[in-house]
Amino acid sequence: MVNSSRGFTVIQFIVAMTVSGLLLVGVLLMILQRTWRDDQRRRDLGTVEAMIERSAANNLGRYPKTKDADDPNSALRTQFQALWLEDPKAGKYYIIGSNFGPCDPSAEMANQGAGYISYGRPGDNGSPFKLRICLESGEYWFGN
Numbered sequence: 001m002v003n004s005s006r007g008f009t010v011i012q013f014i015v016a017m018t019v020s021g022l023l024l025v026g027v028l029l030m031i032l033q034r035t036w037r038d039d040q041r042r043r044d045l046g047t048v049e050a051m052i053e054r055s056a057a058n059n060l061g062r063y064p065k066t067k068d069a070d071d072p073n074s075a076l077r078t079q080f081q082a083l084w085l086e087d088p089k090a091g092k093y094y095i096i097g098s099n100f101g102p103c104d105p106s107a108e109m110a111n112q113g114a115g116y117i118s119y120g121r122p123g124d125n126g127s128p129f130k131l132r133i134c135l136e137s138g139e140y141w142f143g144n
């Protein structure tokens with residue numbers, strides 16, 4: 001006689017749970033990596049902010065102009081490039097510019113993707129400048 005019981009055997013259940021567990025671990029690792037990379041971008045933005053503050057302190061309190069973020073020959077760009085900050089995912093050096101348009105997480109940094117840094121003056125609420133970095137999640141992180 002053929003046993004026609006319905007349901008899973010213990011082996012099938014264990015295999016299904018193992019596959020499900022591995023998929024869950026994979027998804028969690030992806031989320032944790034993205035979170036870590038965005039945290040690194042926030043820390044790097046703090047480094048850029050400190051560089052801008054030092055620059056102002058060395059120039060009698062004058063902060064770089066907004067247009068300096070787009071000028072490859074400006075002191076702001078030169079000091080920024082000397083930081084040698086790399087995006088943790090792309091492995092490319094960050095780009096600074098004056099565009100505060102929407103961030104696009106699927107774009108390259110040059111097109112406001114993750115790691116693109118925006119600089120402008122004046123800042124909000126009486127702040128001398130504003131600084132923003134695009135995150136992998138598509139959100140922004142403002143410094144200052």
